[in-house]
Amino acid sequence: MSGPVYVAIDTPDMERARAIGSAVLRHAGGLKLGLEFFVHNGRRGVMEMAELGLPIFLDLKFHDIPNTVAKAIHAMSPLVPAILTVHAGGGRAMMEDAKAAAPEGTKVVGVTVLTSLDSDDLAAVGCKDDQDGQVERLARLARESGLDGIVCSGREVGQVRKWWDDGFFVVPGVRPEGSASADQKRVVTPRRAMDDGASILVIGRPVTQAEDPDRALREIAATL
């Protein structure tokens, strides 16, 4: 294991997941398994990926009433992921109960504003703040609720790092110069995200869809 990049293994196909995981083994900091992978492959799939030996970030973005989220986290506890996610918009009680239900050694981080959203999208769901204001609000709530950190874009991580020294900040939506943003709207380069205070980066398609994923990862690492 090395470096701050968690590779997002966004595929339902176990064979492909294993192949990408094996390819990036030497230069990834960990593997991120999300809904697409989990819905198809479940706990058994997560355990199989963990056998590759890298830390696992289990990104199921829980967002429900406190009891349901706590029970779901309790049920996934035997997997002991290095990191798991809840939506900070689920509120204080949900985040407090999520943290209390998580195993020791698992970092619980709160997703603030998805990197696929911009100010217009926030306005459309009734949010009066822009993304900076909303990330700030949810980051403070996450900290007060006892979470280990947040997920935000590289555009906001610097502002939160200023007042949350020991926070664990996950930054997805990062793109090397010249690579396609696809559905991501608040994008920065890996270098900028790290310089501004990211703890880890989550990178999917720029690595997983490259002809040589390990090489793509090494090229990103060389910019950091």
Ligand SMILES: O=C(O)c1cc(=O)[nH]c(=O)n1[C@@H]1O[C@H](COP(=O)(O)O)[C@@H](O)[C@H]1O
């Ligand atoms: O929680 C996440 O990991 C996450 C939060 C967020 O705001 N935006 C975001 O893109 N992600 C995840 O980060 C990964 C980004 O993938 P790429 O856009 O392919 O690099 C995906 O697995 C997303 O689920």
